[in-house]
Amino acid sequence: xxxxxxxxxxxxxxxxxxxxxxxxxxxxxxxxxxxxxxxxxxxxxxxxxxxxxxxxxxxxxxxxxxxxxxxxxxxxxxxxxxxxxxxxxxxxxxxxxxxxxxxxxxxxxxxxxxxxxxxxx
Numbered sequence: 725x726x727x728x729x730x731x732x733x734x735x736x737x738x739x740x741x742x743x744x745x746x747x748x749x750x751x752x753x754x755x756x757x758x759x760x761x762x763x764x765x766x767x768x769x770x771x772x773x774x775x776x777x778x779x780x781x782x783x784x785x786x787x788x789x790x791x792x793x794x795x796x797x798x799x800x801x802x803x804x805x806x807x808x809x810x811x812x813x814x815x816x817x818x819x820x821x822x823x824x825x826x827x828x829x830x831x832x833x834x835x836x837x838x839x840x841x842x843x844x845x
Contacts, residue, residue, distance in 0.1 A: 734764075757828065760779075795818055795820075
């Protein structure tokens with residue numbers, strides 16, 4: 725373990741074929757709002773702009789979260805995992821909506837005691 729508190733690191737994009745999972749977490753409440761993917765370009769753009777950028781796997785293009793909706797994600801903190809192949813971005817979710825369905829979080833299907841999923845909010 726290094727005693728140097730400041731290290732120059734970059735995610736290992738090669739492990740995931742050029743993509744790493746990126747978890748967006750509310751910086752205040754700790755609520756997980758969404759999971760998306762970043763490539764090197766979106767990661768660097770996130771660092772430079774202070775707003776989260778992702779790689780859209782379905783559209784195969786760079787995606788600035790909130791570009792069309794106005795619900796941008798402002799970076800408060802960013803964490804790399806121990807293997808350097810995943811990132812958690814603690815954010816301020818502008819407008820309170822992270823999900824394209826209009827919900828605060830993309831994680832709104834909750835497994836109930838009955839073994840069935842219920843939809844929250």
